[in-house]
Amino acid sequence: MRVDLRGVRLFDPAAGLDRVADLLVEDGVIAAIGHGLPHGDATVEAEGAVVTPGLCDVHVHLREPGQTQKEDIDSGLRAALAGGFTDVCAMPNTRPPIDDAWLLRQVLGRAAGHPVRMHQIAAMTKGQAGADLTEFGALLGEGAVAFSDDGHGVARSTVMRLALQYAQAFGALIVSHAEDPDLAGSGVMHEGKVSYRLGLPGQPRSAESSIVARDLELLRDVGGRLHVAHVSTKETLALLRRGREDGLAVSGEVTPHHLLLTDEAVAELGSLAKMNPPLREVSDREALREALREGLIDCIATDHAPHTAQEKSQGMLAAPNGVIGLETAFSSLYSGLVQEGHLPLERLVTAMTAGPRAVFGLKAVAVREGQEARLSVFDLTARWTVGPGTLRSRSGNSALLGRTLQGRALGIITEGRWHPVAD
Template sequence: MIIKHGLVVDPASGLSEHMDILVKNGKIARIAPEISEDSEEILEAGGLVVGPGLIDTHVHFRDPGFTYKEDIHTGAKASAKGGFTTVICMANTSPTVDNTDTLKDTLARASKEDIRIFQAAAISRSLKGRDEVDMLALKEAGACGFTDDGIPLLNAEFCYQAMKNAAKLNVPISLHEEDPAFIRNNGINHGKVSDALGIYGSPSIAEEALVARDCLLALRSGADVVIQHISSGVSIDLIRTYKKLGAKLHAEATPHHFSLTEDAVLEHGTLAKMNPPLRTENDRQQIIAGLADGTIDLIATDHAPHSTEEKSKPITEAPSGIIGLETSLALGITNLVKPGYLTMIQLLEKMTVNPAKLYHLPYGTIQEGADADFVIFDPDETWIPKEYASKSSNSPFTGEELTGKVKYTICGGNVVYSDIK
C-alpha cells in the first residue's frame, strides 16, 4: 500500500509535512515526498491528516460479565471507527481481572480482533482494596498495568505498597480518585446544578483529597502513577506541583471533561452523569490549561457503555459513564485545536506517543520500520454523531455538530475502518 499526498503528523519526531508512505508486510517501509512503485494499492489521502493510530489507555469493554453493554468485538469495532488502533481495557469486569486465568482468557479472545487490545489487571483482589494481587504473575501473563478503576484505594498504606511493587515491575499504576466519604449522590457535581435538582452531589474535594495523598505517595514510591479522568482544577495544580518535585505523575483528561460542564446534566440528564462528574467552567478551563502546558499528558475516553434501560432510570439511580471512542478525536479537534488551545501535533501527542511511552508499547509513531498503524482524518469535515458501532449509545454528544472526521483506520497495514463509500 502507498498512502499518498497526506499531511503526515508524527508527534514523536515533530514531523508535519506532506509525505507519501509505503507500507509493506504490516510495517512502514519508506516515508518520502514522492513514492512510486508498481502493483501497489494506492490510498489517496490528499486533504487529509495521516497520524499514528490512536491509543486509548482507559476503556471498558464490559467483557466478561456485562456483554449486553459491550463486548470485545463491538468495542474493537467502536475503537476502529474512532481511529484507535490500540486500547487498554480496565479490570472491573465479572469476574474481575485479578488472576492469570481471567487475564489469559480475555487476551486470547482479544487477539482475534482487528486492533490491538491490551488488558490492565486489578490492584486488589475483587477490587476490595485489601489483598494485593500477584502483580509479578499477572505482568508475566500479559498485564500492561494495574488499576482498580471505578473504585478508589482508601487505605493509604496499601496504595503506597502497591505503588512500590508496580515501580519494581516498571509498569504504571492508575488510580480512581473519589473519596466516598464526601459523596452522597455520585456522578453529579455538588454545586448549582445538584442544588437545582434538589440533591447533594459529589464535591470536588472528594477527588482532590485523594489526589493530594497520592501525589505524595507517588513522589515517595518512584512509581509511574496515573491520575485517571481528572475533573478538578485544584487536582491539576497539585499534579503540576508534585511533578516539579520529581514525582512520576501522569494525568488523563477525558473529552467530556474538557468539552462540557455540569450544566450538561440539566440538558442531557443521565447521559451527562459520570464519575468523576462534570464540574464548573473554571475547572474545564483549568483542564484545558493543564493539557496545554503538559501537566496533563494523556487524553483517554473512559469509554463506559451502558444500556438504554439503565440510563433511563432516575438520575440518582442510573449508572455513571458515557461512550467515547467514536467521538474522541473530533471533540479534541472541535474543542481544543479549533479554538487554538492545542496544535494538532499536541493533540495527537496526548493520544498516541505519550500513551505508548507510558505503557512501553512499540506504537504511536510514524517512522520507517514501525508498525503501520494510522488514523487518517479530515480535520475540517463537520458531522453529527447519530449511530454507533458500540452496542451502546449513551452519549451527550449525539446530535451535536463536531469537526474532524475519521476516514480510515489502518492497523498493522490493514484497513480496519473506512468511511469512504
C-alpha cells in the same frame, strides 16, 4: 502485502514531521515516504487526509466478561476503529474483574486478530475489593500493562501504599481512580451551583483532590509510579504540578467530556451527562485545557463507559455512571478545541498517541521509514452528526448525541493492512 497512500499530510509531532507526501507500507512496515512512490497491492483513497501515529486510548471499559449487554470486546474494538484508534487499554472492572492471570489470558485471546490491539490493565486488588494485592508478577507475565481498581476509589491508604511499594519490584504502573468514597457519598453530580439548583445530591471536588494529595504523599514516602485517571478538578492539577516539580513519578489523563462539557450539561441532558468523576465547572474545564496545552497533562483518555438505554433511563439518582467516547474523542476535540483555537493540533495528536504510550510503557509509534506501520488516517474536512445510527458501540450513551462534529477517521493501518471505518 503493500499498501500505499498518495498525497496525504503526514503528521507526527513527536518526530517533528508535518509534510504532504506519499506513503508506502510493506509487510507491516513503513517502507517509503516520498513523492511518486510505486503503487502497492492496494491504494487507499485518502488524498488530502491526515496520517498520524495510531491513536492510543489508555482507559476504556469493554464490559467483557459479564456485562456484554452494554458492550463486548468485539463491538468495543469496532468502536475504537471507528474513532481512529489502533490501541486501547481495557480497564479490569468487568464481572468478574480481571484479577488473575488465567482470566487475563482469556480476555486478551478474545481480542486476538482484531485490527485494533487491546491491552489489558489488571485489577490492583483481588476482586477490586480494595484489600489484597493481585499477583502483579503473573499478571505482567500475561501482558498486563498496569494495575488499577478503576471504578472504585481505594479507600484504605495502607493498600495504596503497599501497591506502590510492591509494584516497584516489576517497575509497574499504578493507575488511580482518585475518589474518597466517603466524601463522594451518594452524590450523582458535581456539588456546586448546578446541583444546588437541581436539588441533586452532589459530590464535592475534594472527594477527588484529597485522595490525589494522599497518593502523592505516599509516592513521596515509598516511591513508585502513579497515573491519575480522569483528572477533573483544578485542585488535582495543582497537586500534580507540585508533584512533578518535586520529581515524583506521577502523570495524569483527562477525558474529552471533562475538556468539553461542564455540570451545566446535567441540567440539559440528565443521566446522559452522569459520570464519575462528574462534569465540573467552567474554571475546572479551563484549567484542564491549560494543563493539556502546557504539557502538565500529556494524555487524553476516553473512559469509554457503555451502558444500555434502559439502564440510563432510570433517572439521575439510579442511572449508572459513564458515557461512551471512543467514536467521538478525536472528532469532538478537533471540533471543540483545535478549531476553536483552544489547543494546537500538534498537542491533541501528541496527547492521543505518544503521550499515553509513554506513560503506559507501550512501544512507541512513529511515522518514519523502517518503523512499524501503526497509523490513523483522518479526513479533517468531514462533518458528521453524532446519532444512534452513526455509532458502532453496542450502547448509545453519548453526551454528544445530536452534535455536529468536524473531522472523522477514515481508517487505520495495522498488521500491514488498511482497515477502513466504512466497513
